[in-house]
Amino acid sequence: MGVQLVDVSKSFKGSHHKDFLAVEQINLEISGGEFFSLLGPSGCGKTTTLRMIAGFELPTKGEIYIEGQPMGKRPPFHRPVNTVFQNYALFPHLTVAENIAFGLEMDKLPRTQIRTLITEVLEMVKLAGYEKRYPRQLSGGQQQRVALARSLVKKPKVLLLDEPLGALDLKLRKQMQLELKYMQQQVGITFIYVTHDQEEALTMSDRIGVMNKGKILQVGTPVEIYEEPSSHFVADFIGETxxxxxxxxxxxxxxxxxxxxxxxxxxxxxxxxxxxxxxxxxxxxxxxxxxxxxxxxxxxxxxxxxxxxxxxxxxxxxxxxxxxxxxxxxxxxxxxxxxxxxxxxxxxxxxxxxxxxxxxxxx
Ligand code: ADP
Ligand code: MG
Known part of the structure; x- marks a missing residue:
């Protein structure tokens, strides 16, 4: 089922009443269970595209389908998606377990079930035993794992990730790339992953959509994108050329x-x-x-x-x-x-x- 974008455009009101076209006629077909990356330089429209899928922004034109359903003007909490941001956005005054429980309590799940789910998901992100810690007692990488756990525990059909490893140092980022990919394969959730880092996209993705100036220039597997770039821009942006x-x-x-x-x-x-x-x-x-x-x-x-x-x-x-x-x-x-x-x-x-x-x- 996955996610489809059909002729999706987004313009913002700019200064002097001139509209700015941040995303231009994007067509994408992302399969269920796929790890799909949106890759492009800063300002090319990646976050705007992700925010439209999440429902934080509405397209100016076009339609977004998730699991076959047109999303129209549905608000974020009525969409089967969850978002992980770069700056974790954990509650500092809540423990790891309380941070993860927050969304589940809102859904009014019984306490025992919440406890089981938290244990399961912490094991998955390799943080078993960290239930009672506060975010300030965790490293950046561990905080990002908690943010991930908080999203995964809700079992969304689609997880949207906007440069989630951007704040980590290089070595930890490389380790997390492989762990994230492994986790995605285990849970089988569709991941839509935004990054400006071509190596990161090549490492993790089943397929990559390369963006520039609001447009998708090429969609393909890492091998296709690297070996058979369809334009000067893609050839130059991916790897040394x-x-x-x-x-x-x-x-x-x-x-x-x-x-x-x-x-x-x-x-x-x-x-x-x-x-x-x-x-x-x-x-x-x-x-x-x-x-x-x-x-x-x-x-x-x-x-x-x-x-x-x-x-x-x-x-x-x-x-x-x-x-x-x-x-x-x-x-x-x-x-x-x-x-x-x-x-x-x-x-x-x-x-x-x-x-x-x-x-x-x-x-
Ligand atoms: P990326 O995530 O690829 O760096 P963004 O999607 O954040 O790019 O932004 C794409 C373009 O749209 C940028 O030029 C940005 O300044 C502009 N933009 C993003 N959000 C808004 C907004 N709310 N109002 C006006 N312009 C915006
Ligand atoms: Mg961005």
Whole structure:
């Protein structure tokens, strides 16, 4: 069943009576039990979209369906959803158990049942035995687990999470990412997760919707989004990317030959008709290029000059100039001790990228 957004737009009254379109014609189909992330830069409309699903904002246009039901103007407490915010919003004067019990008491559940539910849910978020603590006696990560427990205990059909790990330090955030994903799989609730952190979205999601300027640009699995970005923006926003701009010089049956900077010929697989001289962008991920010594004799490799070498532990990052206008970043994994600092600044090298690792974009 899940959640559907059909042509959903939201405009806010701006200054000088000009409307500001924060969300523009979003169409989404999120399946029941799916972990779906909305990913995009700050200000792109993620929170506004989530708030409309929750019912804190109403769409200016369009309709939102949850579990097949149109939500119309239903207020938040009449929707089968629950929201977890970045700033936990726990009651400071209530214990962990009292914080979690709060919503259940409002629903007038019997005391014994409330106690059982609290024990269960605290076990799930790995806080068994913390019932009597106050929020100030907990770490940030533990407070966020309580906030999560408070939402999960209500057994919503859909849980909305707005940058819930944003306040945690990197190490704890990475640990919580995996725990959250595991918990989501256990409870089978649909999660709609908002983040501006591409690595977080790739780690946790079944599918990701990439947003920019109020629009959804691409929806896909982490692999699809990373390997087959459909636009310049998505390619650039997700992971590190090299973009080489060139002109089509020749079209063969299933290949294009592209000339970059009047100097470098690149062959890419492509089966749609393009016109000669048309400008295209070639997307190359840094880890998909390999460096060889200048003597390497492969006609499909490119000659370049190393301009910068940066050792970053797991990898070494090389900046290699290919043409007057174009440098490419290449990441080589440091698997063997002997591979460290293999190439020096100023050295000529060959760069090899297999044709099927190059993605061609028209925008
Ligand atoms: P994100 O969560 O992706 O950072 P938001 O959804 O919070 O983005 O905001 C999207 C845009 O809508 C921003 O430009 C923001 O300033 C604007 N906006 C959000 N809420 C309101 C509001 N209540 N009134 C006016 N503008 C708003
Ligand atoms: Mg936001």
């Amino acid at each position: 090299n973009i080489l701009t060139g002109q089509v010089v020749k079209q063969l049956e299933e290949e294009l030959i592209v000339l970059v900077d009047n100097q470098l010929l690149v062959t890419v697989p492509y089966d749609q008709k393009l016109s000669i001289n048309q400008q295209v962008n070639l997307i190359i991920r840094p880890e998909k290029a390999t460096l060889y010594p200048a003597s390497y004799d492969d006609p499909s490799s490119w000659l370049g000059t190393v301009e910068e070498v940066v050792y970053i532990g797991t990898d070494t990052r090389y900046l290699v100039r290919l043409t007057e206008q174009n440098v490419i970043t290449i990441r080589q994994q440091n698997i063997h001790r002997s591979s460290l600092e293999h190439y020096q600044t100023g050295e000529q090298v060959k760069v090899k990228v297999s044709a099927d690792s190059i993605r061609l974009l028209l925008d």
